[in-house]
Amino acid sequence: MSDLNLRNATSKDVRMKGFRNRTTVPEALAWVDSKTTSLAPEVVDLSQLAGRILTEDVVSPLDIPGFDRAMMDGFAVLAEDSLGASMYNRLPLQVIGQSLPGNAFSNTVKRGEAVKIMTGAPMPRGTDAVLPVEKVEVDNEQIFAQDAVSPGKHVGYRGEDIACGTTILSKGRQLRPQDVGVLASIGARVSVIRKPRVRIVVTGNELLPPGAVPTGSQIVDSNSPMLAAMIQRDGGLAINPGIVADDPDAILEALRDEVDVVLVSGGSSVGQEDYAPMLVAKHGELAIHGIAMRPSSPAGMGLLEKRLVFLLPGNPVACLCAYDFFAARAIRILSGLSTDWPYRSIRCPLRRKLVSKVGRVDYARVELIGEQIEPIAISGASVLSSTTRADGFVVIPGDSEGYPAETELEVYLYER
Template sequence: MPTPERTASTDVRMRGFTQRAEVPTALAWIDAHTPLLPAESVAVDEATGRVLLQEVIAPIAVPEFDRAAMDGYALRGGETTGAGEYNPLEFPIAGHAWPGRPFEGEVPAGAAIRIMTGAPVPHGLDAVVPAEYASEQDGRLAITRAVAPGQHVGQVGEDIARGSTALATGRRLRPQDAGLVASLGLAQLQVVRRPRVRLLVTGNEVRAPGTPKGPSEIYDANSVTLHGLVARDGGLLESHQRLGDDPQIIAQALAAPGADVVLISGGSSVGAEDHAPRLLAELGELAIHGIAMRPSSPAGMGRIGDTLVFLLPGNPVSCLCAYDFFAGRAIRLLGGRPADWPYPRTRATVARKIVSQVGRVDYVRVKIGADGVEPLALSGASVLSSTTRADGFVIAPAESEGFGPGTDVTVHLYECL
């Protein structure tokens, strides 16, 4: 893994960055410090969306008995040969079978059983004639269609064989996966523990939405954005604190136990009140501060003990970008999810040039129109509305000067998979 430039001993407030880490270096640091979290047991009806840590071995077969796949009449398929519209065959009806109430006893040769979908097929019978090809009168059945042995019958283990692997380790569980587990009679599953995430917001000027504010104060948009992103990536919000700019209060919130990941929004740059990088260096390790990308160049990361700390810029678009590139990746990896973005992708042609600069990664918000992809904003890290007006974003790599008209690019769409 590339060794990141250490800036822990350097206070960059009011001085600026002398150098910035490359994005691949930051990603490599994250990947090296995000071990899979341990298991926890959850109820099967709360397991959707969780990542399976222990494979599910079927303790029973599904179904455990031969069952009717149709409403109709169970009989021996070999005895229906020759049945047709002009040659109905008749059988005495020896009883009936319902789901949960099977027919008891032996069925005589040449007889049939009235049966409903899901009911056990009586021993010795091997087929079901659907009700629409049968008629019943005075205890006798007439059928107008032959059925082969096994037809319209669900066989033992047809869905899941006993002892087979029903679900493999590492699977992110969908509703139907949880339902399959329930069909095996299992009430609990071993899943990866959700990463506990502490959200810290700095800035004396920041106020909670819905509360009064002064003319020079702003409402806290980043908390709401980050709250949704953390939930999207499988994190569990441990706490959410608005701290102002008091270094002692920020230090206490950073160092408190109980979180796997700490996100600190604001105070990550080079201003006089940007205390977070210095405090992280004093309390633990400031591994990276300043990244060659736009926006989000003041982003940083490090550790306090086993807790990962991410410095997210206060400008809303920079905050979103830094989270998606770095903090979100860590949360996803800790929780057993894929590292890559959970955004759907599409290929499209550039209609108007996307400008970038060699040596940095550019996160470019774009619209997709009838003529192709157009950049919506190349700067304006505080203009959050650019992300709501955009269809998605394009990444211009560090070695690129952008993309000219007619170039095919990958667009990451602002939608969640």
């Protein structure tokens, strides 16, 4: 029983310390902010750019269009040659070739000549206007202009959409699908903020891997699939090679993985979570352990050789809450994303009073019944079922005792 005793002793020591000086939520958020900044740039393929954050201004290295082009189907001519043309004064021109998009007419056009041209095709040298196909009569290799065109008519000029040297997208922009299109047009290779690599460390000898079917006293790791989906939402790359043995060496090795952030989540029991805080304290800095909030009061955070480590409670609700409050914020800052909650919010009145305790922040899961907020009573028993039953949550600040019925509150919705 020595193993069990050691664990409990360790657990107590660390926890007592945490509980004596519980960090407030604003202090913990300030710690996250002080330790995180957006990651270094990387160049990625066009197909991976949407949603990423630009780390540089993008200046077009070329003119778009890159050449003078026809804006109508017709005949490229020298405008002067059409001077005075009308239905009653048809002027003949010799058609000496054609210009197609991607297949320009390569010779120079002389007075009295014309080149058949399609919309988007390059204007041949020597021409300065397009006679629309409706304004000519075609007779084999000859056409008769029935209207005059002025110089520049139906011509799109080089650089008139995007001039070489123009800043088309600014640093910090979250790239939209159409931005990716424009970047493709100018042949740009751009730098974006690197995605943080986030290692999920789930410990617990009693746990089965996700995908297994539990029997008897077995429990399946449910936190790692949940965390992986949230990491992806927040711009990170989830790395989750499997459950880590409940052993200090194995856990330390996992904590030292080549990543930007480590999320440690214990199994279902309190004891399972004890090695990680010890290891972070010993080999790095356990900055915060124990936070004045509910749930997630056992959460902690620290640094291990430059990696941010978040200690998330094993309880799924507390894990979700601690992730959303602290780890999501860190991952989003590293990714260059906004630190706003990644949830849509609406304002609704409370159906009944919602109590809290001064001195702690409450992350209260709620259901929406009609247009009203119904707090979900959380007993220890409904931990898992409450995560799917809730429509969202409200945050009750530390200085509030809660709210009477009919108070209008902001609800953050879990639905997309």
